[in-house]
Amino acid sequence: MNRLNISSIKNNRKKMILLCLGIAVILVLIPLAFTPISSDDFIYVTNNTKWSNLGWRYLHWSGRIVADSFSLILLQLPSFIYKFLKAIIWIGLLLLISYLPSLLNKKHTWEIRNFVILFLLYWVANPNLGQTSFWTVGFANYLLTNFFIVAYFALVFYLKDEKLRSWHFIAIPILGLLAGNSNENTSIVVILLTLFFLLIEKNNQTFLLGLPFTIIGTLTLLLSPGQHARLLNPTFQIAREQSIFQRLWNYFSTSLFIDTFKSFLLVFVVFILIGFIYLLRRQFPKKRNVVYSLIFFFSAVIANAAFGGSYVFPVAIRSLNGALVLFLISIAFILDDLLYDKIPVHKKSTSYIIALLCVPFFFGYFYATKSVISLHGQFNIRQEAILSGKKNNLATIYIPNYNVGKLYNESDSIDLYQAGLDMYYDVKKPVSIAQFTKDFSFDYSSKRLVNAEQIPLNTSFGGNVHLKALNVFKDTRTLNNYSINLTFDSSLLDVYSADNTTLFIHVNWKRDSTSKSTMFNADTSLNNQLFVDGKYIFSSPIEDIRPQDITSVDIGIYDTAAKKNLIETNIPMDKR
Secondary structure (H helix, E strand, C coil): CCHHHHHHHHHHHHHHHHHHHHHHHHHHHHHHHHCCCCCCHHHHHHCCCHHHCHHHHHHHCCCCHHHHHHHHHHHCCCHHHHHHHHHHHHHHHHHHHHHHHHHHHCCCCCCHHHHHHHHHHHHHCCCCHHHHHHCHHHHHHHHHHHHHHHHHHHHHHHHCCCCCCCCHHHHHHHHHHHHHCCCCCHHHHHHHHHHHHHHHCCCCHHHHHHHHHHHHHHHHHHCCHHHHHHHCCHHHHHHHCCCHHHHHHHHHCCCHHHHCCHHHHHHHHHHHHHHHHHHHHCCCCCHHHHHHHHHHHHHHHHHHHHHHHCCCCCCCHHHHHHHHHHHHHHHHHHHCCCCCCCCCHHHCHHHHHHHHHHHHHHHHHHHHHHHHHHHHHHHHHHHHHHHHHHHCCCCEEEECCCCCCCCCCHHHCCCCCCCCHHHHCCCCCCCEEEECCCCCCCCCCCHHHHCCCCEEEEEECCCCCEEEEEEEEECCCCCCCEEEEEEECCCHHHCCCCCCEEEEEEEEECCCCCCCCEEEECCEEHHHCEEECCEEEEEEECCCCCHHHEEEEEEEEEECCCCEEEEEEEEEHHHC
């Protein structure tokens, strides 16, 4: 083969690698671009309270200096920039994991299929994808800190046979500190791994240099004043009064420890399939790769075992992200020796593993992306409600809950905790922001649903208010639940007071022709009124009552003081 052909092959390979990485970045950037800020994000965006003060947090709340610092840094950047950085870091993490065996073995080659397997596995086997990878503060606490851990090992592997230079004495300590101050469980694993590699590797100078800094990083995390101050909270009193041995016994003598591995089923399936591939090909991985695969496998087990010293059970599933990353490193090493020179794609066994993983990935990706796009629209509607409430000087501004919609895995959702809204929108006491008392059970960012008229109406409700439509929608978050939804052309609050009147909704239903009709009470407060797309909408859950089960619906305004109906109407469902 002449030099020209070799050069052409190398150029084509580089183009394939860039194309693969480009597609991967785009795939994760799409959902990231639509993920709204939520929960603790508001604290760091506003950056005007003690909670966003890194010094205060370290002294009174948490030792996670790295995660807290990068949460603040990211959320001070323009939205598109920090979301693009998140996508780059996400793919950078998986790229480094797939490249670790090559760095250790000094091969400096990269196999696209191995990267694709790790990319798919990170998504489909993630214990809590939404809160570790979409949500920005969760991203900084889990994905980003794991990136620093993998970057640290990538660097010490790469430099372990090199003569140490001046910049090595800067880079390794910095990454060692960042990796050590990652998470309470993975920080311990980083020290143990560094110590173990120090003992088994002949050229161990990089591990020797990194070890003290991983220890310092871990100690700044675990022994921080904030960790101690947080434990003084009454929430932790019972656990605090237990000895470490009692907590360990409670953790390992029950299913709590085993339960931390439930989300890794597909990871274990891939391990088994790779084993079968080696068996069928009568091929054996190199001893070095097997050893390192086992080391990282058991380090993942140790990472979850470390939660035995925790003061909170069961373990928050987003905390299991570290174990997932360690399992992926283990898979990367065991995949490294599968040789495919001049074998057609359809005969490459890893292609079938990829095909298997693509099925749950397709559903997971579709529903998770659809969910965050919907949440983005809902965020804007809630924002309009808050800004309108401020403009109209409302004492209490009511907003609907988020409706995440259908997800392949429930844990793919972002953190929806309602914190920091008053700071973000500069709403000051005595004005407050409150969530609707009834769950909004459909996607109110969907114009199709908002403008639906399953039963078109034009019923007067006093003043210039008319009931224009009645709809029964499937609650896509569940298998069998529904909601009843009423659309008005004007605000009921212009005519009635929410203090002494309520919107009554009585759903009359029966499941078959012989059963007796039953009334389901779906009454709701007038404050649960959402203005969207020129309409005023009320939504109320009706459990598993299907549209075909409903015979009629009684709707009206009830005066709670006079104890009488001011408005009442009966809507037969045969009007559909």
